[in-house]
Amino acid sequence: MAKVVVLGAGISGHTAVSYLSKYLKKDHEVVMVSPNSNYQWVPSNIWVGVGLMTPDQVKFKLAPVYKKMGVNYKQALAVSIHPEGDTEQKQGFVTIKYVSEDKKDTIEKVSYDYLINATGPKLNFEGTEGLGPKYFTESVCTYDHASHAWTKLKSALEKMENGEKQTFLIGTGHPLATCQGAAFEYVLNIAFEIKKRKLLHLAEMIWITNEYELGDFGMGGAYIKRNGYVTPTKIFAESILKEYGIRWIKRAGVQKIEKGVAYFENLEGEHKTVNFDFAMLIPGFAGAGMKAFNKNNEDISAEVFAANGMMKVDADYTPKPYEEWKAEDWPLTYQSVKYDNVYAAGIAFAPPHGMSKPMQSPNGTKIFPTPPRTGMPSGVIGKIVAQNIIHTIKTGKIEHKHKASMASMGAACIVSAGYGISKGQAAVMTVNPIVPDWEKYPKWGRNINDTVGVVGTAGHWMKLFMHYMFIYKAKAKPFWWLIPE
Amino acid sequence: MKNSIKKTTPYSDMSFATEPTRMVRFMRSFFIFQIYNFFKLNLKVMRIVVGGHS
Numbered sequence: 001m002a003k004v005v006v007l008g009a010g011i012s013g014h015t016a017v018s019y020l021s022k023y024l025k026k027d028h029e030v031v032m033v034s035p036n037s038n039y040q041w042v043p044s045n046i047w048v049g050v051g052l053m054t055p056d057q058v059k060f061k062l063a064p065v066y067k068k069m070g071v072n073y074k075q076a077l078a079v080s081i082h083p084e085g086d087t088e089q090k091q092g093f094v095t096i097k098y099v100s101e102d103k104k105d106t107i108e109k110v111s112y113d114y115l116i117n118a119t120g121p122k123l124n125f126e127g128t129e130g131l132g133p134k135y136f137t138e139s140v141c142t143y144d145h146a147s148h149a150w151t152k153l154k155s156a157l158e159k160m161e162n163g164e165k166q167t168f169l170i171g172t173g174h175p176l177a178t179c180q181g182a183a184f185e186y187v188l189n190i191a192f193e194i195k196k197r198k199l200l201h202l203a204e205m206i207w208i209t210n211e212y213e214l215g216d217f218g219m220g221g222a223y224i225k226r227n228g229y230v231t232p233t234k235i236f237a238e239s240i241l242k243e244y245g246i247r248w249i250k251r252a253g254v255q256k257i258e259k260g261v262a263y264f265e266n267l268e269g270e271h272k273t274v275n276f277d278f279a280m281l282i283p284g285f286a287g288a289g290m291k292a293f294n295k296n297n298e299d300i301s302a303e304v305f306a307a308n309g310m311m312k313v314d315a316d317y318t319p320k321p322y323e324e325w326k327a328e329d330w331p332l333t334y335q336s337v338k339y340d341n342v343y344a345a346g347i348a349f350a351p352p353h354g355m356s357k358p359m360q361s362p363n364g365t366k367i368f369p370t371p372p373r374t375g376m377p378s379g380v381i382g383k384i385v386a387q388n389i390i391h392t393i394k395t396g397k398i399e400h401k402h403k404a405s406m407a408s409m410g411a412a413c414i415v416s417a418g419y420g421i422s423k424g425q426a427a428v429m430t431v432n433p434i435v436p437d438w439e440k441y442p443k444w445g446r447n448i449n450d451t452v453g454v455v456g457t458a459g460h461w462m463k464l465f466m467h468y469m470f471i472y473k474a475k476a477k478p479f480w481w482l483i484p485e
Numbered sequence: 486m487k488n489s490i491k492k493t494t495p496y497s498d499m500s501f502a503t504e505p506t507r508m509v510r511f512m513r514s515f516f517i518f519q520i521y522n523f524f525k526l527n528l529k530v531m532r533i534v535v536g537g538h539s
């Protein structure tokens with residue numbers, strides 16, 4: 001009997017555990033370690049942040065679902081991994097700390113034959129002074145944060161209803177932050193809601209971003225076929241912001257927040273400020289902060305994890321300049337560099353480098369987006385990692401029949417731009433591959449025939465449809481496996 | 486969505502951005518066209534996602 005332990009019940013880990021339990025449950029043990037008792041469909045947090053959905057609509061309890069799947073669920077935080085065991089036991093294990101009421105703070109060693117680290121990002125608010133819901137800005141990265149953001153946004157809207165002007169600052173809250181897409185959705189939804197209430201004349205809306213040009217989205221921008229032209233996403237992004245009445249500050253690395261004021265440095269090296277009444281700024285991302293130890297209890301974290309805390313996998317981490325970045329640098333199987341039975345899926349794996357060109361100001365401040373890993377690739381990676389482990393358990397051979405490089409897989413990004421069955425809007429963008437491959441596609445970096453950039457109500461229906469479809473899938477309801485990641 | 490920008494400030498960033506015409510905005514919520522787009526886009530997304538891994 002084999003034992004597979006998955007850390008993190010997010011999009012990637014939950015996908016992995018669903019497949020593992022489907023194919024292994026009778027003869028093997030599948031364990032999930034995750035601190036939050038709920039699963040959340042993160043993309044819909046945008047709607048929680050503008051009061052159009054409640055947190056209950058984007059989350060559900062994990063325990064009953066895992067009971068149905070036959071997964072051994074431990075509501076705990078993984079603290080450290082010990083792939084070689086220790087002086088007491090030979091088998092690899094994870095040290096976990098319970099957060100559930102009944103076992104709070106209890107420490108346990110959970111042994112494994114195979115380990116999947118899918119702990120996603122640590123929202124590194126500490127990386128920017130004054131950033132985050134505990135201080136002066138909001139976030140939509142979790143349903144709690146989004147709900148808090150809505151309380152603050154509601155009060156700003158009320159002030160406007162009483163004739164008071166309000167400034168909204170939305171974007172990236174760290175010079176190296178990623179996930180521009182989520183912030184972009186949020187600013188468009190705020191603009192839509194303000195317009196709906198006929199309060200635009202009292203609103204100043206500002207998009208602040210570390211992108212060199214708008215529409216970079218951390219993937220080095222893209223070209224899309226649109227209205228008889230091949231257009232850079234810069235045109236697409238600027239056009240939609242202009243249409244929604246949002247002005248922008250680009251090439252900006254936010255460094256500090258005080259009440260109502262954001263301090264930033266731009267690529268010219270100038271230090272500037274921008275005032276706000278309401279701000280939602282995405283923090284920098286880091287790894288979950290686990291440590292790794294060898295059998296002698298020596299800290300080997302630097303060998304297992306990259307400097308940002310994300311796990312090193314089968315990628316080429318040799319430092320090289322932007323001009324030498326290649327599609328082959330990106331991982332295929334997500335197997336740890338050091339241990340064959342350890343994998344990292346979703347945001348938890350360390351990318352070999354960015355997709356956006358690194359830039360720095362004359363003062364040496366690096367200002368550019370780090371690479372995003374959106375829901376779709378996170379789900380796909382979780383699935384193929386599970387499939388390879390299932391194959392190994394069933395055949396005894398480590399063959400990695402399933403592969404999914406971000407430099408060969410496509411992705412769709414549906415950027416919500418307003419809610420409502422008849423009036424809702426969203427921009428649908430597809431790129432293939434996600435990581436530009438300038439050798440294979442020298443002209444556009446990607447397969448131009450697979451690109452789309454369309455705004456319309458259909459996009460809103462798609463986003464809504466995905467909300468219900470993916471929650472259905474995550475609840476492991478009948479035939480869930482027929483729904484693609 | 487058409488909103489408050491009624492005045493263009495020359496040489497501002499915004500002044501260099503494109504803007505959709507009324508026709509484009511109408512088509513964005515024109516039901517029949519959007520139904521067609523819904524199926525077309527879903528198919529495209531499905532093909533890209535399923536084809537991207539082995």
Ligand SMILES: Cc1cc2nc3c(=O)[nH]c(=O)nc-3n(C[C@H](O)[C@H](O)[C@H](O)COP(=O)(O)OP(=O)(O)OC[C@H]3O[C@@H](n4cnc5c(N)ncnc54)[C@H](O)[C@@H]3O)c2cc1C
Nearest residue numbers: 008009010011012042043078119120182346347373374375
């Ligand atoms: C507001 C917002 C909107 C978005 N919209 C879209 C969209 O429209 N389309 C799209 O494709 N992507 C979207 N994304 C990105 C998408 O949500 C992420 O790519 C995806 O959630 C990443 O999946 P993951 O499993 O790697 O990480 P997560 O989903 O973050 O899951 C990580 C899990 O690990 C758990 N964990 C953390 N630390 C530990 C630990 N020490 N031990 C055990 N467990 C731990 C966490 O509690 C969590 O359950 C959006 C993101 C945000 C924030």
